[in-house]
Amino acid sequence: MKYHSISFGTRMAISRKGLLLKLLGLLSLFLIFVIGGSFIGEEQIEANMSQKNLGPSIRHLFGTDWLGRDMFFRTLSGLHLSFRVGLFSAAISTLIALILSLLSSYNKYFDAMVTILIDLLLSIPHLVTLILIAFVLGGGVKGVVVGIALTHWPSLTRVLRAELMQMKTAEYVQISKKLGKSRIWMVRNHFLPQILPQLLVGFILLFPHAILHESAITFLGFGLSPEQPAIGIILAESMKYLTAGMWWLVLFPGLSLILMVAMFEAMGNNFRKMFNPQ
Amino acid sequence: MNIVYKFRDETNEEIEKIKSNFLLEVNHLSLTIERVGKGSDVEHLHVIRDFHLNIHQGEVVAIVGASGSGKSLLADAILGIHPKNSLIEGNIKYENQPLTEKRKKRLRGNDILLIPQMTNALDPLMKAGKQVESFIKQKNKQKIVKDIFQKVGLDPAVYHQIPSTLSGGMIRRIFIAMALASKVKLIIADEPTNGLDAEALDELLFQLKMLANDNRGIVMITHDLEAAMKIADKIAVFYAGETVEIADRKNVRKAGKFRHPYSRALWNALPQNGFVPIECSQPSPAEEIIGCSFASYCPEATKRCGTEKPELREVENGEMVRCFYA
Amino acid sequence: MLAFHIGKFILKRTLKFVTLLFAVVVLTFMLVSLSPVDPIQSYLGAEMMVVSEEQKEEIAEYYGVNQPKLQQFFKWLKMFLQGDLGTSLVYRQDVLSIIQEKFVASFALMALSWSMAGILGYALGVIAGMNKGTFADRAIKLYCFVLASTPTFWIAILLLIVFSLWLGLFPIGLGTPIGVVSEQVTWLDRLKHILLPAATLSVIGVSNITLHTRQKVIDVLDSEFIRFARAKGEEGFTLFKRHVFRNTLFPAISVHFASFGELFGGAILAEQVFSYPGLGLAIVQAGLNSDVPLMMGIVVFSTFFVFIGNLLADVLYTMIDLRMKNGEAI
Ligand SMILES: Nc1ncnc2c1ncn2[C@@H]1O[C@H](COP(=O)(O)OP(=O)(O)O)[C@@H](O)[C@H]1O
Numbered sequence: 001m002k003y004h005s006i007s008f009g010t011r012m013a014i015s016r017k018g019l020l021l022k023l024l025g026l027l028s029l030f031l032i033f034v035i036g037g038s039f040i041g042e043e044q045i046e047a048n049m050s051q052k053n054l055g056p057s058i059r060h061l062f063g064t065d066w067l068g069r070d071m072f073f074r075t076l077s078g079l080h081l082s083f084r085v086g087l088f089s090a091a092i093s094t095l096i097a098l099i100l101s102l103l104s105s106y107n108k109y110f111d112a113m114v115t116i117l118i119d120l121l122l123s124i125p126h127l128v129t130l131i132l133i134a135f136v137l138g139g140g141v142k143g144v145v146v147g148i149a150l151t152h153w154p155s156l157t158r159v160l161r162a163e164l165m166q167m168k169t170a171e172y173v174q175i176s177k178k179l180g181k182s183r184i185w186m187v188r189n190h191f192l193p194q195i196l197p198q199l200l201v202g203f204i205l206l207f208p209h210a211i212l213h214e215s216a217i218t219f220l221g222f223g224l225s226p227e228q229p230a231i232g233i234i235l236a237e238s239m240k241y242l243t244a245g246m247w248w249l250v251l252f253p254g255l256s257l258i259l260m261v262a263m264f265e266a267m268g269n270n271f272r273k274m275f276n277p278q
Numbered sequence: 279m280n281i282v283y284k285f286r287d288e289t290n291e292e293i294e295k296i297k298s299n300f301l302l303e304v305n306h307l308s309l310t311i312e313r314v315g316k317g318s319d320v321e322h323l324h325v326i327r328d329f330h331l332n333i334h335q336g337e338v339v340a341i342v343g344a345s346g347s348g349k350s351l352l353a354d355a356i357l358g359i360h361p362k363n364s365l366i367e368g369n370i371k372y373e374n375q376p377l378t379e380k381r382k383k384r385l386r387g388n389d390i391l392l393i394p395q396m397t398n399a400l401d402p403l404m405k406a407g408k409q410v411e412s413f414i415k416q417k418n419k420q421k422i423v424k425d426i427f428q429k430v431g432l433d434p435a436v437y438h439q440i441p442s443t444l445s446g447g448m449i450r451r452i453f454i455a456m457a458l459a460s461k462v463k464l465i466i467a468d469e470p471t472n473g474l475d476a477e478a479l480d481e482l483l484f485q486l487k488m489l490a491n492d493n494r495g496i497v498m499i500t501h502d503l504e505a506a507m508k509i510a511d512k513i514a515v516f517y518a519g520e521t522v523e524i525a526d527r528k529n530v531r532k533a534g535k536f537r538h539p540y541s542r543a544l545w546n547a548l549p550q551n552g553f554v555p556i557e558c559s560q561p562s563p564a565e566e567i568i569g570c571s572f573a574s575y576c577p578e579a580t581k582r583c584g585t586e587k588p589e590l591r592e593v594e595n596g597e598m599v600r601c602f603y604a
Numbered sequence: 605m606l607a608f609h610i611g612k613f614i615l616k617r618t619l620k621f622v623t624l625l626f627a628v629v630v631l632t633f634m635l636v637s638l639s640p641v642d643p644i645q646s647y648l649g650a651e652m653m654v655v656s657e658e659q660k661e662e663i664a665e666y667y668g669v670n671q672p673k674l675q676q677f678f679k680w681l682k683m684f685l686q687g688d689l690g691t692s693l694v695y696r697q698d699v700l701s702i703i704q705e706k707f708v709a710s711f712a713l714m715a716l717s718w719s720m721a722g723i724l725g726y727a728l729g730v731i732a733g734m735n736k737g738t739f740a741d742r743a744i745k746l747y748c749f750v751l752a753s754t755p756t757f758w759i760a761i762l763l764l765i766v767f768s769l770w771l772g773l774f775p776i777g778l779g780t781p782i783g784v785v786s787e788q789v790t791w792l793d794r795l796k797h798i799l800l801p802a803a804t805l806s807v808i809g810v811s812n813i814t815l816h817t818r819q820k821v822i823d824v825l826d827s828e829f830i831r832f833a834r835a836k837g838e839e840g841f842t843l844f845k846r847h848v849f850r851n852t853l854f855p856a857i858s859v860h861f862a863s864f865g866e867l868f869g870g871a872i873l874a875e876q877v878f879s880y881p882g883l884g885l886a887i888v889q890a891g892l893n894s895d896v897p898l899m900m901g902i903v904v905f906s907t908f909f910v911f912i913g914n915l916l917a918d919v920l921y922t923m924i925d926l927r928m929k930n931g932e933a934i
Pocket residue numbers: 311313325343344345346347348349350351352361
């Protein structure tokens with residue numbers, strides 16, 4: 001008699017290699033969005049009245065809008081813009097998280113302060129804070145980037161803080177302390193190298209949120225100006241043409257945005273799995 | 279053995295027939311766990327390699343082995359609740375019928391009951407009494423459960439308590455109450471005496487013995503040879519995933535020793551037998567074993583032991599040993 | 605005894621909240637006073653040209669524009685504590701009464717979607733967790749993953765296209781039909797207007813609760829008491845009914861309560877797409893038209909709303925914890 005349980009002799013073995021393959025695939029997708037978007041010049045998204053309101057076709061994959069602009073290229077440059085906004089605000093947010101978590105590991109007063117800051121930020125709905133900040137800064141890219149940067153650091157800060165707290169009690173750190181190494185030395189030689197993977201993963205995982213919030217705030221009319229082909233703006237504008245039956249104005253830009261956001265999410269998750277399996 | 283006494287008037291052949299009429303019979307059982315090791319390699323852990331056991335109704339058989347040697351997994355394997363990433367090979371028969379996974383599913387809780395090793399095995403949010411009740415089919419469940427609680431030395435008020443308010447000893451009694459409430463024929467008790475003081479331990483062993491006298495088969499899994507010696511009819515010694523010896527308790531008492539060198543080491547480690555510390559550990563389950571599993575530690579090992587695997591052989595009257603020289 | 609502990613707990617949390625709220629108020633006020641918005645101009649809007657200098661002075665006096673910031677703040681705070689949140693510039697109405705009115709609409713929307721998302725999410729989470737690794741689990745996980753990457757407003761637009769434009773089942777916008785006196789609005793009308801935005805929020809809201817429930821179910825299934833229950837022959841639905849349900853429901857509800865912030869954010873977007881006249885639409889109007897009093901009012905209110913959610917989540921946890929400690933079954 002021989003009883004196989006369900007998962008004996010399964011994919012487990014290939015999962016590690018699969019992870020790498022997946023990451024590679026995601027990376028190439030990433031290149032299409034980022035590099036592809038930056039090659040799009042004005043001429044590809046120029047208004048062309050002879051090509052107005054066309055549905056998707058081979059010539060215009062995503063169709064054209066009411067000014068005859070090609071939606072595929074508009075979408076690509078929109079994604080590129082979203083990426084740049086995401087990159088910028090995620091970077092600042094990560095930096096804030098790093099500084100605050102280092103501060104909170106310094107002593108318990110700083111820690112209490114950081115905790116209060118986190119509580120404060122989490123006590124208002126994200127989108128409300130974003131609207132408030134965008135409003136205060138008078139909208140525009142600045143408002144969006146600052147808003148997102150200022151609202152997205154708490155979760156990463158918590159992760160890093162927990163990591164640092166644990167590290168502080170580690171033996172080698174205690175030894176360095178006894179040896180009289182300076183705080184800065186320990187941060188540079190012990191803390192930073194150790195939390196680098198977490199930092200990278202946290203940074204990548206900030207993207208999806210940043211991009212989603214950028215599109216939301218832009219959609220509501222607080223973000224980028226109407227000339228800029230951000231996905232949020234494309235979608236907000238296309239609302240006006242829904243009754244004309246131009247569904248493609250909504251469908252493809254939205255799907256592309258989801259693809260990009262999901263890509264970052266998957267990339268972050270895969271990186272995390274790679275750094276700490278199980 | 280109980281059975282032999284019971285059927286004193288039967289003819290010899292009939293005794294033989296009844297004796298071979300096992301409640302549970304396990305032959306060449308192995309359990310391998312598959313897991314991802316370092317890198318992307320798959321590692322196979324041979325937790326159980328070659329296990330044998332048989333038990334009659336009304337009998338208590340103890341499986342004695344070191345902690346972490348895979349005894350709990352053995353219970354899981356027999357019940358069919360082993361981990362998903364594991365593979366079982368071998369023969370298990372229950373009432374002379376092959377115990378397939380499907381049949382295990384049907385018999386769990388109805389014919390075969392596990393008394394779990396861990397005291398956190400009760401649902402933390404459910405009243406203790408309610409958890410025993412599920413074994414009872416008749417009406418008036420609460421009263422029956424409370425009566426059983428009294429029988430095992432529990433206050434009937436325990437019925438309404440949840441596990442976090444109960445001590446380990448009380449929870450072990452609740453397990454016994456479950457066995458009493460149920461109609462199962464085979465009970466697999468996994469370390470039923472863990473963490474009990476001497477008095478509570480004796481009482482629990484008595485309860486187990488009473489269950490056996492009720493004509494149920496009891497497989498008692500334990501690392502405590504002393505406890506096993508108190509109630510078991512037969513003792514199966516477990517080492518490196520193998521049954522290395524099956525001994526009749528009375529004969530061990532009479533002879534004052536076991537046959538297999540590992541069992542003897544266990545025996546000699548008991549306080550009353552000289553307290554000789556055991557100087558052997560288990561071979562790693564990831565290892566392939568050539569020859570006798572005990573060869574690296576055995577004081578009597580010869581060249582042959584390192585190259586040839588000894589099979590479990592019958593010595594006399596159902597007693598078995600896995601050693602060339604015993 | 606239990607009531608006493610819970611009461612103490614709520615009191616403690618409320619005190620903490622009051623300090624937090626104070627911080628929010630100070631911060632918001634600071635932010636708003638940093639903004640380049642000219643309150644007089646935003647108050648007057650198009651009338652700026654026709655109003656005389658004296659009148660402008662009067663308005664400035666009323667808003668205390670020329671006073672030092674600190675003084676302005678205390679004046680505002682005093683009014684705030686008296687329940688006077690000022691007058692909305694957009695709606696030309698008392699902010700508090702606007703919030704009250706809009707919240708009723710938003711509350712209906714959020715309550716409906718929150719309950720639907722909760723029930724659906726819990727069910728999906730249980731199905732996924734109980735069948736970990738199977739096709740159903742993968743499909744549900746994929747759904748949650750994709751939904752977590754999907755903008756709320758995009759789902760809203762899609763639903764609008766499909767159900768309102770193509771199928772014609774629902775009106776295109778507004779909480780109530782245009783030109784109908786509110787007494788004449790039937791329940792059916794209301795339901796028609798609320799269903800699509802509520803569906804949007806539910807579809808999105810399911811993701812979080814499903815993933816949480818799934819993980820909790822997996823953790824519970826991994827526990828010793830489930831192993832024992834399996835050894836007792838419990839399987840499938842019986843196992844769920846007897847042990848998994850009890851041990852996962854309250855954590856799930858608790859997590860769901862803690863999601864009020866996301867819910868509010870989602871409502872802002874859904875209300876925008878469907879022109880549903882709730883708080884979300886109001887804050888966007890306030891932001892776009894520099895309506896500072898209304899903006900501040902809604903910020904404070906949304907903080908309060910999130911607090912209530914978190915409080916309920918924690919009370920639930922504490923209650924269960926205390927019951928457990930008292931040895932009471934649930
Ligand atoms: N699900 C599992 N996956 C991997 N290893 C396991 C699993 N369950 C148990 N083991 C390992 O198998 C060995 C035997 O465990 P166990 O049966 O609990 O031993 P015992 O009951 O004899 O103390 C242990 O080393 C344990 O780590």
